[in-house]
Amino acid sequence: MAIAADWIEHRRGDGELLGWMRPDGEGFVVIDLLGRPLTDAVDWLSAEETLEATGIGYLAELYELRLDDGRWIRVRITEASSTVLRVKNDDFGAIDVPTVEYELPFPIDDRLRPLTGERAFILDP
Template sequence: MDQDWIEHRRGMDGELLGWMSPTEEGFIVIDLLGRPRTDVVDWLTAEEALESMGIGYLADPYELRLDSGEWLRVRITEISTDKITVKKDDWGALGAPQLNYSLAFPATDELRALR
Protein backbone atom coordinates (compact mmCIF):
# COMPACT_ATOMS: atom_id res chain seq x y z
CA MET A 1 0.00 0.00 0.00
CA ASP A 2 1.27 3.43 -0.92
CA GLN A 3 1.59 5.78 2.05
CA ASP A 4 -0.15 8.51 0.03
CA TRP A 5 -3.35 6.50 -0.41
CA ILE A 6 -6.35 7.99 1.37
CA GLU A 7 -8.75 5.52 3.00
CA HIS A 8 -12.43 5.70 2.12
CA ARG A 9 -14.87 4.07 4.52
CA ARG A 10 -18.58 3.48 4.16
CA GLY A 11 -20.51 6.02 6.21
CA MET A 12 -23.09 3.70 7.77
CA ASP A 13 -20.69 1.17 9.32
CA GLY A 14 -17.14 2.38 8.74
CA GLU A 15 -16.26 -0.56 6.46
CA LEU A 16 -13.14 0.13 4.38
CA LEU A 17 -14.11 0.30 0.69
CA GLY A 18 -10.73 1.18 -0.79
CA TRP A 19 -8.44 4.12 -1.28
CA MET A 20 -7.97 7.24 -3.34
CA SER A 21 -4.47 7.69 -4.72
CA PRO A 22 -3.67 11.39 -5.21
CA THR A 23 -2.12 12.56 -8.45
CA GLU A 24 -1.31 16.05 -9.67
CA GLU A 25 -4.60 16.09 -11.61
CA GLY A 26 -6.95 14.40 -9.10
CA PHE A 27 -7.36 10.89 -7.70
CA ILE A 28 -7.27 7.28 -8.88
CA VAL A 29 -9.61 4.83 -7.13
CA ILE A 30 -7.84 1.77 -5.67
CA ASP A 31 -9.91 -1.28 -4.70
CA LEU A 32 -9.30 -3.58 -1.73
CA LEU A 33 -7.10 -5.81 -3.88
CA GLY A 34 -4.82 -2.80 -4.43
CA ARG A 35 -5.79 -2.41 -8.07
CA PRO A 36 -6.55 0.88 -9.83
CA ARG A 37 -10.24 1.03 -10.79
CA THR A 38 -10.56 4.44 -12.46
CA ASP A 39 -8.61 6.90 -14.51
CA VAL A 40 -7.84 10.21 -12.80
CA VAL A 41 -11.07 11.65 -11.38
CA ASP A 42 -12.05 14.38 -8.94
CA TRP A 43 -12.57 13.71 -5.21
CA LEU A 44 -16.37 13.42 -5.38
CA THR A 45 -16.27 11.04 -8.35
CA ALA A 46 -13.67 8.91 -6.54
CA GLU A 47 -15.89 8.68 -3.45
CA GLU A 48 -18.92 7.81 -5.59
CA ALA A 49 -16.94 5.13 -7.44
CA LEU A 50 -15.86 3.48 -4.17
CA GLU A 51 -19.40 3.66 -2.76
CA SER A 52 -20.95 2.11 -5.88
CA MET A 53 -18.23 -0.56 -6.09
CA GLY A 54 -18.77 -1.61 -2.46
CA ILE A 55 -17.12 -4.84 -1.33
CA GLY A 56 -19.39 -7.41 -2.99
CA TYR A 57 -16.80 -8.18 -5.67
CA LEU A 58 -14.69 -9.87 -2.97
CA ALA A 59 -17.32 -12.63 -2.71
CA ASP A 60 -17.15 -13.38 -6.44
CA PRO A 61 -15.20 -16.37 -7.74
CA TYR A 62 -11.67 -15.68 -8.95
CA GLU A 63 -8.99 -17.60 -10.79
CA LEU A 64 -5.41 -18.05 -9.62
CA ARG A 65 -2.66 -18.81 -12.13
CA LEU A 66 -0.55 -21.61 -10.71
CA ASP A 67 3.17 -22.08 -11.38
CA SER A 68 2.21 -24.67 -14.01
CA GLY A 69 0.35 -21.97 -15.95
CA GLU A 70 -3.04 -23.54 -15.24
CA TRP A 71 -5.86 -21.49 -13.75
CA LEU A 72 -7.50 -22.66 -10.50
CA ARG A 73 -10.92 -21.45 -9.37
CA VAL A 74 -10.52 -19.79 -5.94
CA ARG A 75 -12.36 -17.68 -3.38
CA ILE A 76 -10.87 -14.80 -1.41
CA THR A 77 -10.76 -15.62 2.30
CA GLU A 78 -8.71 -12.76 3.72
CA ILE A 79 -7.44 -9.39 2.57
CA SER A 80 -5.06 -6.98 4.23
CA THR A 81 -2.39 -4.62 3.00
CA ASP A 82 0.13 -7.31 4.00
CA LYS A 83 -1.29 -10.21 1.99
CA ILE A 84 -4.27 -11.68 0.18
CA THR A 85 -5.32 -15.23 1.04
CA VAL A 86 -7.38 -17.33 -1.36
CA LYS A 87 -8.52 -20.93 -1.20
CA LYS A 88 -9.44 -23.45 -3.82
CA ASP A 89 -13.16 -23.16 -4.41
CA ASP A 90 -14.69 -26.29 -2.91
CA TRP A 91 -18.31 -25.10 -3.28
CA GLY A 92 -18.75 -25.44 0.48
CA ALA A 93 -18.16 -29.20 0.56
CA LEU A 94 -17.75 -30.43 4.12
CA GLY A 95 -14.53 -32.34 4.64
CA ALA A 96 -12.97 -31.09 1.40
CA PRO A 97 -9.22 -30.52 1.74
CA GLN A 98 -8.40 -26.85 2.26
CA LEU A 99 -5.91 -25.59 -0.31
CA ASN A 100 -4.90 -22.05 0.65
CA TYR A 101 -2.60 -19.70 -1.22
CA SER A 102 -0.99 -16.55 0.17
CA LEU A 103 -0.50 -13.76 -2.37
CA ALA A 104 1.24 -10.42 -2.22
CA PHE A 105 -0.66 -7.15 -1.88
CA PRO A 106 -1.45 -5.48 -4.18
CA ALA A 107 -2.79 -8.34 -6.28
CA THR A 108 -0.99 -9.04 -9.52
CA ASP A 109 -2.38 -10.47 -12.74
CA GLU A 110 -1.95 -13.98 -11.27
CA LEU A 111 -5.36 -13.35 -9.65
CA ARG A 112 -8.28 -12.43 -11.85
CA ALA A 113 -12.06 -12.41 -11.69
CA LEU A 114 -13.51 -15.65 -13.05
CA ARG A 115 -14.44 -15.18 -16.67
Protein backbone atom coordinates (compact mmCIF):
# COMPACT_ATOMS: atom_id res chain seq x y z
CA MET A 1 0.00 0.00 0.00
CA ALA A 2 1.34 3.43 -0.86
CA ILE A 3 0.36 6.64 0.85
CA ALA A 4 -3.04 8.08 0.04
CA ALA A 5 -3.31 11.12 -2.22
CA ASP A 6 -4.65 13.24 0.64
CA TRP A 7 -1.71 12.63 2.99
CA ILE A 8 0.30 15.81 3.45
CA GLU A 9 4.09 15.52 3.57
CA HIS A 10 5.93 17.32 6.32
CA ARG A 11 9.62 18.07 5.84
CA ARG A 12 12.10 19.70 8.14
CA GLY A 13 14.06 22.80 7.12
CA ASP A 14 16.71 20.85 5.19
CA GLY A 15 14.06 19.08 3.11
CA GLU A 16 14.24 15.71 4.93
CA LEU A 17 10.84 14.00 5.02
CA LEU A 18 9.65 13.48 8.60
CA GLY A 19 6.26 11.91 7.91
CA TRP A 20 2.75 12.79 6.92
CA MET A 21 -0.40 14.37 8.21
CA ARG A 22 -3.48 12.38 7.24
CA PRO A 23 -6.70 14.43 7.22
CA ASP A 24 -9.24 13.09 9.70
CA GLY A 25 -12.40 15.11 10.11
CA GLU A 26 -11.41 18.59 11.29
CA GLY A 27 -7.91 17.45 12.29
CA PHE A 28 -4.92 15.42 11.20
CA VAL A 29 -3.45 12.09 12.26
CA VAL A 30 0.35 12.11 12.34
CA ILE A 31 1.97 9.21 10.44
CA ASP A 32 5.67 8.37 10.80
CA LEU A 33 7.99 7.07 8.07
CA LEU A 34 7.08 3.47 8.92
CA GLY A 35 3.40 4.23 8.31
CA ARG A 36 2.48 4.09 12.00
CA PRO A 37 -0.06 6.58 13.36
CA LEU A 38 1.50 8.62 16.16
CA THR A 39 -1.56 10.58 17.27
CA ASP A 40 -5.30 10.64 17.15
CA ALA A 41 -6.75 13.56 15.20
CA VAL A 42 -5.01 16.77 16.29
CA ASP A 43 -4.88 20.31 14.92
CA TRP A 44 -2.37 21.31 12.21
CA LEU A 45 0.13 22.94 14.57
CA SER A 46 0.13 19.96 16.94
CA ALA A 47 0.64 17.62 13.99
CA GLU A 48 3.64 19.63 12.78
CA GLU A 49 5.09 19.83 16.28
CA THR A 50 4.71 16.06 16.74
CA LEU A 51 6.60 15.33 13.53
CA GLU A 52 9.33 17.84 14.39
CA ALA A 53 9.72 16.39 17.89
CA THR A 54 9.72 12.80 16.63
CA GLY A 55 12.30 13.50 13.92
CA ILE A 56 13.91 10.51 12.17
CA GLY A 57 16.23 9.23 14.90
CA TYR A 58 13.99 6.22 15.52
CA LEU A 59 15.10 4.86 12.11
CA ALA A 60 18.58 4.28 13.55
CA GLU A 61 17.34 2.30 16.56
CA LEU A 62 17.40 -1.46 16.96
CA TYR A 63 14.25 -3.36 16.05
CA GLU A 64 13.01 -6.92 16.24
CA LEU A 65 11.63 -8.72 13.21
CA ARG A 66 9.35 -11.73 13.56
CA LEU A 67 10.28 -14.33 10.97
CA ASP A 68 7.79 -16.69 9.34
CA ASP A 69 8.76 -19.44 11.80
CA GLY A 70 7.87 -17.20 14.76
CA ARG A 71 11.44 -16.40 15.86
CA TRP A 72 12.38 -12.80 16.58
CA ILE A 73 15.71 -11.46 15.32
CA ARG A 74 17.54 -8.17 15.85
CA VAL A 75 17.48 -5.89 12.81
CA ARG A 76 18.24 -2.36 11.71
CA ILE A 77 16.29 -0.33 9.17
CA THR A 78 18.20 0.26 5.94
CA GLU A 79 15.46 1.92 3.88
CA ALA A 80 12.13 3.50 4.71
CA SER A 81 9.93 4.82 1.93
CA SER A 82 6.23 5.01 1.23
CA THR A 83 6.46 1.90 -0.93
CA VAL A 84 8.84 -0.42 0.91
CA LEU A 85 10.69 -0.93 4.17
CA ARG A 86 13.98 -2.79 4.22
CA VAL A 87 15.75 -4.12 7.27
CA LYS A 88 18.92 -6.14 7.71
CA ASN A 89 20.08 -8.47 10.41
CA ASP A 90 21.96 -6.58 13.10
CA ASP A 91 25.61 -7.43 12.52
CA PHE A 92 26.91 -5.26 15.40
CA GLY A 93 28.90 -3.21 12.88
CA ALA A 94 30.97 -6.13 11.62
CA ILE A 95 32.13 -5.77 8.03
CA ASP A 96 33.05 -9.41 7.48
CA VAL A 97 29.68 -11.10 8.02
CA PRO A 98 27.00 -11.83 5.44
CA THR A 99 24.14 -9.36 5.42
CA VAL A 100 20.62 -10.72 5.28
CA GLU A 101 18.00 -8.22 4.19
CA TYR A 102 14.23 -8.43 4.50
CA GLU A 103 11.66 -6.43 2.57
CA LEU A 104 8.56 -5.44 4.51
CA PRO A 105 5.30 -3.78 3.50
CA PHE A 106 4.42 -0.14 4.05
CA PRO A 107 2.81 0.60 6.39
CA ILE A 108 4.65 -1.74 8.71
CA ASP A 109 2.65 -4.38 10.52
CA ASP A 110 3.28 -6.17 13.81
CA ARG A 111 6.25 -8.11 12.38
CA LEU A 112 8.52 -5.22 13.29
CA ARG A 113 8.77 -3.73 16.74
CA PRO A 114 11.28 -1.54 18.57
CA LEU A 115 13.83 -3.54 20.52
CA THR A 116 13.51 -2.26 24.07
CA GLY A 117 14.20 -3.19 27.64
CA GLU A 118 16.20 -6.26 28.52
CA ARG A 119 15.70 -7.75 25.04
CA ALA A 120 17.97 -5.02 23.64
CA PHE A 121 20.93 -6.61 25.42
CA ILE A 122 20.41 -10.19 24.24
CA LEU A 123 23.10 -10.90 21.66
CA ASP A 124 21.75 -14.19 20.33
CA PRO A 125 17.96 -14.10 19.89
